[in-house]
Amino acid sequence: MPLYDLHCTDCNRDFNIKASVADKMEKRILCPECGSNILDTIYKSVNIQIKNDASTICPNSHICGGGCNLH
Numbered sequence: 001m002p003l004y005d006l007h008c009t010d011c012n013r014d015f016n017i018k019a020s021v022a023d024k025m026e027k028r029i030l031c032p033e034c035g036s037n038i039l040d041t042i043y044k045s046v047n048i049q050i051k052n053d054a055s056t057i058c059p060n061s062h063i064c065g066g067g068c069n070l071h
Contacts, residue, residue, distance in 0.1 A: 004029070005044065010036040 004024060005016045008031035019029050027037045 005042040006031075006039040007042050008034060008036055009038045009040060010034050014042060 001018050001020050002024075003016055003018050005014070006029065007014050011031060011034040013031060013033045015032055017029060017032075023029050027039075029039060030037050031039065
């Protein structure tokens with residue numbers, strides 16, 4: 001089951017919860033503070049960097065980052 005970061009629009013509380021996709025889509029997740037199911041998803045940025053020496057192998061590594069492991 002995925003872990004969701006959610007924001008309750010009724011009581012302005014942020015929380016995270018492990019729930020099924022169906023629970024989230026069908027609004028069965030409730031705020032632990034006020035019990036509301038009017039929740040917004042909090043999106044967080046993720047920065048992933050791959051350091052790879054594929055630049056000498058792949059002519060397009062400057063575009064994609066060179067993570068394709070072409071040999």
